[in-house]
Amino acid sequence: MTQTIAVEGMTCEHCEQTVEEALCGVSGVTDATADREAERASVEGDADRTELVRVVEDAGYTSHA
Template structure:
C-alpha cells in the first residue's frame, strides 16, 4: 500500500531525485517518487514511517509522515 509523506525544501529535479534515492535506501521500500510541487513523496513497500522521515531529514529536507 502506498504511503505519502510531506517533504519541504525541494526546489528542482535534482532535489526530487535526492529524496527518491534517500527513500529507496530504506529497508522495505520497493519504489519512491517525489513531487516538489506537491511537497510530498509517495513510497511503496512496508518501511517504517519514522525511518522514511529520518532518511529524508538525513538528505537535508524537512519531512513528516
C-alpha cells in the same frame, strides 16, 4: 502499500532525485516518487514511517509523517 509523507525544501529535479534515492535506500521500500510542487513523496512498500522521515531529513529536507 503506498505511504505519503510531506517533504519541504525541494526546489528542482535534482532535489526530487535526492529524496527518491534516500527513500529507496530504506529497507522495505520497493519504489519512491518525490513531487516538489506537491511537497510530498509517495513510497511503495512496507517501510517504517519514522525511518522514511529520518532519511529525508538526513538528506537535508524537512519532512513529517
